[in-house]
Amino acid sequence: MLIHLRRSLVMCVLCLIFFGFVYALAGTGVAQLLFTHQANGSITANGSTLIGQNWAAVRCPGHPLGSCVFHGRPDDTGPYAANPKASPPVPGGDNPLVANGNAGESGGTNLGPRSKVLLANTRALVAYWHKLGVANPTPDLVTTSGSGYDPDISPADALVQVPMVAKATGVSPATLRSLIARQTHPAQLGFLGSSYIDVLQLNEALAALH
Template sequence: MLKEIRPAIALTILFTVVLGIIYPLGMTRLAQAIFPHQAEGSLILRNGTVIGSGIIGQEFVRADYFHGRPSATTGTDEKGNTIALPDNAANSMGSNLGPTSKALIERIRSDAERLKGENPGMAVPVDLVTTSASGIDPDITPAAALFQVPRVAKARNLDPARLQALVGQFTRPRTLGIIGEPSVNVLQLNMALDAATAKMVR
């Protein structure tokens, strides 16, 4: 019986070492050599300090910042209870509410009404009231960013045209011109907004 078991044990150890250690380490080293920024998490620095990642959304709630998509991610409090924790990268998830869910319909209706109050007469972009599958989407559509210009411009006392130009500057086109949709990274846009405001103050 040992004769039959020995090859199985040897192969298990071999494949564990090759596929569980050597291959992952090799791929990690290769990725770090070819795509160092992406392999390290697409980290975004300000004055040498990490303030976020280009691939993980952050929750912005102040009126003087552009807001990202709603997030359905959750976390736990000190007692271990599940609580809403938007843009929780440790618990990436979407909402499990279906299109006929009353809770989902009411939440979207409430968000849409609030947004209409910020920019009357404009259609609310769908990504400002719907969550992404990951719950941590860092990007919004250019339409969603432009929709927020009046609110941000009022809060910062800036010319809306200047903010529209800033949105255009940070709008990324489709990859290779055909893949995906144009998008705006919310964190990078808000960083540029802070920088532009600081220059005006000086």
């Protein structure tokens, strides 16, 4: 028993030093050396390309709020917006420390497939899109993601927003569609995951256009 305890203690200390710190620090060193940009969070001038942002509150003179840019998934939008009643009050804007109105962490809504709340929220989002001039919002655009800040949308999600953006920006639908095509990342090696568009990069390209 005593010998087990002594050996356990030695093993715990060795593992703490080696697998707790040497591993992570050596990993950090290699990562910073080889992949500095990625290791630090893929940060660009306007944010991380891996962290979704809220585009719903962009002011568009003469047009509805948010109609002159492409939107991502409605994490922290509409019925999932920041919760002012929470304590402490929760700021919105796809803050990675706020997900679906809950402070403090990333995460999905966790609403079940037969949840009345999910049904009501989805209906509210359909109405929200109709008001913005998107006639047939796709499932991605009326449902929230697993992380709470999905940075991407599918090409179909972008295409249904084309009439809205064209009307508010004056850019022709054909130009927007070719912009979407250029911004589409195909599935890796043609089969890993799905093809997607990074919403931040798409909107940066859109801003550069006009």
